[in-house]
Amino acid sequence: MSRTAILVDGAFFLKRYKALYTKPEDNTPEAAAKNLYTMCLSHLTEGRPQKRYETERQNKRPEHKGYSVEHQLYRIFYYDCEPLDKKHHYPISKKAVDFSKSETAIFRKAFFDCLKEQRKVALRMGHLSEISGWIIKPRVQKEIFAGKRTYASLTDDDFILEVKQKTVDMKIGLDVASLTYKKFVDQIILVSGDADFLPAAKLARREGIDFILDPMHKDIPANLSEHIDGKRSTCPKPKPRPKTPKLEVVN
Structure with missing residues (x-):
């Protein structure tokens, strides 16, 4: 064996x-x-x-x-x-x-x-290494770059401590x-x-x-x-995401 x-x-x-x-x-x-x-x-x-x-x-x-x-x-x-x-x-x-x-x-x-x-x-x-500091969450960064958020609107929840x-x-x-x-x-x-x-x-x-x-x-x-x-994975499989229905174009 x-x-x-x-x-x-x-x-x-x-x-x-x-x-x-x-x-x-x-x-x-x-x-x-x-x-x-x-x-x-x-x-x-x-x-x-x-x-x-x-x-x-x-x-x-x-x-x-x-x-x-x-x-x-x-x-x-x-x-x-x-x-x-x-x-x-x-x-x-x-x-x-x-x-x-x-x-x-x-x-x-x-x-x-x-x-x-x-x-x-x-x-x-x-x-853990020395703490680098607070950084803006990637999701929030994308919103800022897209113009959906401004820096003035940020709260503590929009940051994570980089360790x-x-x-x-x-x-x-x-x-x-x-x-x-x-x-x-x-x-x-x-x-x-x-x-x-x-x-x-x-x-x-x-x-x-x-x-x-x-x-x-x-x-x-x-x-x-x-x-x-x-x-090989022996843990439960992730639940399938619901499929987005396709829109049909009617001419």
């Missing part, structure tokens, strides 16, 4: 999680940790269960593709940073804000605690290299949609590792598809 390590880009996961897990009961840190763990464990089984295979073989169904493949979990590695916990002032109102008491900070800290309780889960924590993660990408790359060269695993599954991990993927594949990408049903760059051994 082959051994599988699952590496999760935390920032990417939480962003996609909000878009895919839309039920009210999924909004808690406990539910998010449980859903992540379930999503990862689902990668350990590929194909069809043996009982279903036997039934299809007896019925001679043409869609038969063979037995399922079982993998042994080596470990789940989760990469993220501690939430921002400093105090700042809003750019317009100048009111003080304590980010340690924000919903995001409270959720993430509880979420990390829940992950620590899961079996075979290891947290790889980076750190970047540090060492997270490096930790992922180092772990891929370590798992590969030390022959700890036969397969690596990366939950991400970022092309920054191309060098790590190339390294693993050159050493004979089966490298699978889980973009959580998100479209990925073409150059990323070229350097992986497969793509």
Whole structure:
């Protein structure tokens, strides 16, 4: 039985999680940790269960593709940073804000605690870089450039504090290299949609590792598809957007 390590880009996961897990009961840190763990464990089984295979073989169904493949979990590695916990002032109102008491900070800290309780889960924590300052949200920028908004109409809600993660990408790359060269695993599954991990993927594949990408049903760059051994998402599929009815022109 082959051994599988699952590496999760935390920032990417939480962003996609909000878009895919839309039920009210999924909004808690406990539910998010449980859903992540379930999503990862689902990668350990590929194909069809043996009982279903036997039934299809007896019925001679043409869609038969063979037995399922079982993998042994080596470990789940989760990469993220501690939430921002400093105090700042809003750019317009100048009111003080304590980010340690924000919903995001409270959720993430509880979420990390829940992950620590899961079996075979290891947290790889980076750190936040120095804060660059407040920037106007991209959506609001477009409205300003289009003449729909003016600078004088901006409020605190139109700004976000620019903070970047540090060492997270490096930790992922180092772990891929370590798992590969030390022959700890036969397969690596990366939950991400970022092309920054191309060098790590190339390294693993050159050493004979089966490298699978889980973009959580998100479209990925073409150059990323070229350097992986497969793509598979085990989380719920996004709900299809309603189609816009076409207008018919009557002559």
